[in-house]
Amino acid sequence: MGELKRIMHVEDDPSIQAVARVALEVVGGFEVLTCTSGQEALDKVQAFAPDFILLDVMMPGIDGAETLERLRKLVDLTDIPVAFMTAKVQPEEVAYYHSLGASDVIIKPFSPMQLASQVRNIWSKHHDR
């Protein structure tokens, strides 16, 4: 497996975009591409070639689940963990996200200090199996 460097963050809320960027760039030392919509993610995924994708679940337009489905048709996601970010934490919903092929779920609100290590954990778990 390669190294975790490039993270694509798909999120419509500018407030979350900004804090996640700092959390991942400054705390985690990653390279981050922020996409404001599912469509933007689809447009840019091939050029950016992310190692990890963070997807907001509830977005206007193409939502997180649908974005994942379409991403899968564009790129091979075997080695690219996809984590959903959501405020809804019902166990059956988490199970549903897993069934869509998500590696894990990150719960909002998240701690900016811990986001990078959460992402790193998901990355190593994904490549461990």
Added chain:
Amino acid sequence: MIDERGAELQQQLQLLVEQFIAHLRNEIPALQHLAASLPGAGASTREALADLRQRLHRLAGSAGTYGFEQLGQDCRSLEQQTDQLLTLDSLEQGYLQQLAQAMHALSVPQPTAPQSLTSLLTPEPVPEQQEDTLLYILESEQEMADSLQNTLTNFGYRVQLFADEERLHQACLLQRPHALIVDFDHHPQLNKAAMLSNGQASTSVPLFVLASQDDFTTQLKAASAGASGFLSKPVNFSALENSLERYFRRQTDEPYRVLIIDDDRELSTRYALILRAAGMMVEVQENPAEIYPTLMRFHPEIILLDVNMPECPGPYLAQIIRFHDELLQIAIVYVSGVVDAHRQMDALLRAGDDFITKPVGDQTLITTVFARVRRARTLANSLSRDSLTGLITHANIKEQVVLETERARRFNKVTSVVMLDIDHFKRVNDTYGHLTGDNVICTLANMLRQRLRKIDSIGRYGGEEFALVMPQSTSEDAARVIDQIREDFAKLQFQAGEETFTVTFSAGVTDTSSPIESKQVLEVADRALYAAKTAGRNQVKVQLQ
């Protein structure tokens, strides 16, 4: 711990928080305006509601991340309220007005002082698993510090040692721990709130105090410093571990599930709002005739029942609920305006556990529900849990083995079953007494609980015998995990008076990969355990049939 990167980070985060507050200054009034315009919006009401929901959803997600937890929670419950309105077939003006009114309670939070910014920005989530639990220990005595670190690391906690208060303070600013442990002999002036420099949110980080003196005055001092636990020296490590464990187990309790049955929609919406704000899961049922499917789906722990429903009086409904044996553990509390003592008495005699009289204050409502459910949970726990260790009892773990084995077969997965027995336990009891023996059992129970996953089941099978079910693990994986625990457990120093001693255990592991009957899985694990014992104890053996 505050280096250049830390400073840069703090600066950037501060800027972001300022921007966020500026955003709130526009967004909150805009949302309030939107909500206020709903009642007269006519055909476009639904669209506006959906817009409101989406924007509340955003705020609910972002506010907490920026450290404004209360605002985040308020937005969340308003989002849920909006969500509920959207599921209704007809939007009545009353609800819309209610929502608009509730929206008025939102306000822009005060900007925070720069120095406490980073600590505000780390609202610690409740640790999912023990390995995520970060402990800061303030201990200037090297030897003591080392043994604290060793023991707690063995139990799966993440430990950071500090020798002086200033460093601890800086570390707390950068990342809040899940708990603080402080040697009071060397740091008698320490104060939790000051250490976390966050008066309000600091209550969520427990402080455990270690001290040589355990007289009343010292304990009082510890209490005023904000301590949640007090341990006298020499520190009994398993007692310390127990306090931590109890604390975190209490924290991870699932939310209470409350069902409200009331034909007054306005009132039940209000109750639901109050209880949800207190972190409970609430459902409202207006039609008593439909109660049974709701009970089966939602599994409430308490029902708040209106007495005066024209079609089906509350007491009758309570009686109907009590027809079902499997629903006996649900607490039923009447809510009613009836102040007539006779009628209340009559209602209680039919069925039901308690009465609250309308109008019900917010706090009364929360307290009543809280106390009832907590009591019900304690009871339910004590019936299926071993009283010493809090582990699943013999009968229940056996059932769990069969259930999980069958589930594994159904889904074509492998589940491991482990039998584990403390070596020469009788000697411990005979030499050091039963209390010490119990302490050894509890310590092993806690260690298993911490080191295994949430999906694993741990049962106390007999006196010093444990049975474990580990879904989706091959016997190899399970044996590896158990063997690591065996090594670490053998290193633990137990204390009995002046003496210290160590204890070992043996374990037998099997899994469901070979076609043995569910009922025989435990027997195979037991044979593997026997093999481990005869091979000289203090080891783990795998046997597949």
